[in-house]
Amino acid sequence: MIKSFLLALSACATLLGAAAQAQESYPDRTIKLIVPSSPGGAADFLARIISPGLSHLLGQTIVVENKPGASGTIAGSMIARSKPDGYTLDMAQAASIVAAPYIYKQLPYDPSKDLAPVALVAKFPYILEVNAKSDIKSLADLVAKAKAKPGTITFGSAGLGTPSHLAGEMLQEMAGIKMIHVPYKGAGPASNALLANQINAVFVVSSSAIPMLKGKEVRALAISTAQRKASAPGIPTIAELGYPGFDITSWFGVFAPAGTPPAVIAKLNKSIAQTLKDPKVDEYFKRLAIDAGGGSPAQFAKFIEAEGRTAKRLIVGDKAAGAK
Known part of the structure; x- marks a missing residue:
């Protein structure tokens, strides 16, 4: 009985020692x-x-x-x-x-x-963008068009339930407008859809949005954070454009x-x-x-x-x- 117990204890100690050694050597x-x-x-x-x-x-x-x-x-x-x-x-x-x-x-x-x-x-902050050729020049323009023709303005996102989707939903609620949400499998496809004029607007993470802005293919309407960003000082916040409390990252x-x-x-x-x-x-x-x-x-x-x-x-x- 004692011998069996000692053997079991030894085996357990061996396993624990092997596990500890594996953790110490991580990664191999x-x-x-x-x-x-x-x-x-x-x-x-x-x-x-x-x-x-x-x-x-x-x-x-x-x-x-x-x-x-x-x-x-x-x-x-x-x-x-x-x-x-x-x-x-x-x-x-x-x-x-x-x-x-x-x-x-x-x-x-x-x-x-x-x-x-x-x-x-x-x-990451989000930047609300439209195609550079769009007749939407500002957030006020976007809201006005959405109010004039409810359910006709489309906005893309990186997917259902992503912060970019929720940012669009929050904007609709705060501005009292109705847009059509178009989810994509990531920010890349959503941005490509905007460039191809397949959607009217999109909330794009800053890592993708800022390079696109430098290429002058898109126009920035606003940024989603409570404060402006040093790397994009000319882009106003949605909060300062009439929707206080808007802050999504x-x-x-x-x-x-x-x-x-x-x-x-x-x-x-x-x-x-x-x-x-x-x-x-x-x-x-x-x-x-x-x-x-x-x-x-x-x-x-x-x-x-x-x-x-x-x-x-x-x-x-x-x-x-x-x-x-």
């Missing part, structure tokens, strides 16, 4: 970073900006893989089913974490239970499958924080009006809880933003 192979949108979107931009520095710090290759669709929930579902070892990560967007539970009746995963927050990476963060060892999550969090402080990354962010993230996994989790309450209010408690 390629890491896959899943992007929940098509190339050209904010998540894709972020993943490709931070992956070189992250790869250098971790000593392993970071492979960026695009898995667009269903406002990021396809990628979220994939991560939720992955082995919790830190080798498959998700550059998740706000929609798939805080909005999806209130939009999809049969979501194949529970963000609060199946995904582990690793690090908040960045927050999009955020992105890295998530791992639930059950990933805390030591692995801590190492990833530290490496991401260091990468965000890199002068080249900082310069990119400032030029594109992006606010860098940071903080511990616990702080990120608290941030998500607060964002979840806001999403619930906009989607479930707000008739104008009835995204369901």
Whole structure:
């Protein structure tokens, strides 16, 4: 009896020792970073900006893989089913974490239970844009046209339930107008639709919007944050144009499958924080009006809880933003 107990105890100690050794040696192979949108979107931009520095710090290759669709929930579902070892990560967007539970009746995963927050990476403002050839010259023009012919003005978004969609819904409510929402599989396709004159307007994340503005193919009407941005000082806020309280940003963060060892999550969090402080990354962010993230996994989790309450209010408690 005692001999069997000692053998079992020895086996348990061996397993624990092997697990600890595996965590200490992490990572020892390629890491896959899943992007929940098509190339050209904010998540894709972020993943490709931070992956070189992250790869250098971790000593392993970071492979960026695009898995667009269903406002990021396809990628979220994939991560939720992955082995919790830190080798498959998700550059998740706000929609798939805080909005999806209130939009999809049969979501194949529970963000609060199946995904582990690793690090908040960045927050992006949105810029409301129209095609440069459009006769809509200002936000006032857009609102006037929408009021004159309700249901004829179209606005695109990066997908159902994304902050770009909710920004459009909030504008409709505050301005007392009715537009037609056209969801796309990411910011890239939505921007392309605007350039092709397939939609009248779109809320585009700053990382995509500012380069487009420099090309003079689009016209900026307003920015979604409460304050103007230094990298786009000439773009007024929606709040200052007559809609006080309008303030919506999009955020992105890295998530791992639930059950990933805390030591692995801590190492990833530290490496991401260091990468965000890199002068080249900082310069990119400032030029594109992006606010860098940071903080511990616990702080990120608290941030998500607060964002979840806001999403619930906009989607479930707000008739104008009835995204369901």
